Amino acid sequence: MKRLLCALACLLHTPGAHAEWRGYVSAELLGFQEAPRDARQHDAYASLAFEPEYFREWNRRDDLFTFKPYFLVDSHDDNRTHADIRELSWIHVARDWETNIGISKVYWGVTEAVHLVDIINQTDLVVNEDGEDKLGQPMAKLTLIRDYGVVDLFVLPGFRERTFPDIEGRPRFGIPVNDDVLYESGAEELHTDFAVRWSHSIGEFDIGVAHFAGTAREPRFVVLPADFTPPSTIAKVTPLYEIINQTSLDLQAIFGGWLLKLEAIVRSGQGKRVRAVAGGYEYTFVGVNDSQIDIGIITEYLYDSRSDDINLGAALAGQPFSTSPFQNDLVLGARFTLNDAASSELLASMIVDLDGGGQSYNLEASRRFGDSWKLSLEARGVMNIPANNVLSGFEDDNRFRLELARYF
């Protein structure tokens, strides 16, 4: 270990190398239109986040070291107040291969509304319920660059639990999630997972096929005897992390202004085999009405073999359950890119459940002020959700989020 640290220190002090710090500090206000369903929750939350990033390149950019910690402090939600190492990694680049060793983040996928294929990193759900923030994942990754495409081989030692809001946190499921979790594997969070992915660009097409074997990032839930008060009041639900096998496909094609997207997964190991598909298009109108504004129209269809209803009887009987709100849904959205000096953007979208399971809306807008400030606004919520639906707990949680960030 001492020798390794010494070697690392030597690497980091190579003369002629380039090093830099960058990052941001941000303040966020999260507000709700209605009173909380649970009296322990609040009407508004304030938080501060800090994400510095240090990187160093040496050996003619063939070696790259990155350190990116993350800190978040929330006014009420103790689970949301947390720190993480997003990245602590060393990348080495050779002629036809690359390695990435340490803690890092990998993104797979192409669709906008859901991220089915993306599985390497655990979702840091407490940061934002859009699921796009990820916890750092320990990994050793080998990338082979071949004529037939790129092959990524992953060894993932160690597992990160998904973060869920605390009892005081909001928005959350109607029932809080237990901080104690269950694992299928006796190795628990020390189970080593594996993944392999082949990807290639052929003309207008970008394609990726992957397989993951290891601990599910998305848990099922179980109600333990200690989790409920008889006869039928559930106080909390416990996440259950099982060993799964997931095979995935992601495909993207571009034809003029048309961007066609498809993601599909098959997953076994969590009871009934899960099949899910997301597919659609984004068409961009460039320079609308001779202006500089681009408008993108997004349509995606979502299918998931899991039910969007919670089977309360089975849950009370202690059977693990998993749900997806996107069993048979349509996503309609529009992206406005102003192409101005302030990089102003607006994305408005709606997800409609085609089986009468209600609708959800999402609005995201951002612009820069000066050279280093950025203001972002989000508004999200759900409507017309039936009683047993997995989203029913969120009905009083329609909300807006205002964030001001200073980049350095």
Place this chain on the structure above:
Amino acid sequence: MTISDKLLPALLLCLLPFGAGAESPVEKALGIAQEADRRDSGFGSYSNDVKMILKNKQGRESVREIRSKTLEVADDGDKSLVIFDQPRDVAGTALLSFTHREGPDDQWLYLPALKRVKRIASDNKSGPFMGSEFAYEDIASQEVEKYTYKYLRDETLDGLDVFVFERYPQDEKSGYTRQVIWLDKEHYKERKIEYYDRKQALLKTLTFADYQQFRDSFWRAQDMHMVNHQTGKSTRLLQTNYDFAADLDDRDFDKNSLKRAR
């Protein structure tokens, strides 16, 4: 290119002595563009730093800084990778472009916060690059085949003998109907370009200054100034730290290199 394509110019050349003997304005301008292209080929690869100073009508400035790498591709358009440094909120964002002599270009955008590589439509040629007065098509590699040409006249510009000719973008997605080029006769360097919009109105003027020669062959303007006559906005594009010895290859321009761009 088919054999008949290759033979056609040869056949035309054979016919020349029987014709009027003079080049048509179309042939002359095409010849000038081909000579300019020939003089700038063989550079292999280079990297450079770019600073853009955006000025709005009121004179308020904002600054963009990017690092750029370019790779010459035999018999096709260049490959380029640009990494954004300023403004800071987009630091680490990178754009990979493969330009093609024929057909649409390929472009991928890397978003560092999500670690996501997004394929983007190259339809946005006419769109502004980073909110500046330069459109994507103004900064993309200029392939001879992407335009048709017409020679206008000889002139003197700032004491230099220049050719003046027009070129017409072949891509219907272009924001321009025509461009007027002032090219110096000695080194075939661009001195000035006027851009006419789809309504045939003068939209922008680009002037080139502070030329420097690299490896005894390749001329690069270190100071380019684009003025938009319709909005009163302007962008100055300063290119420095040219490194023609960077010795880059295809591996510096693949999606993996995009993902580790910093």
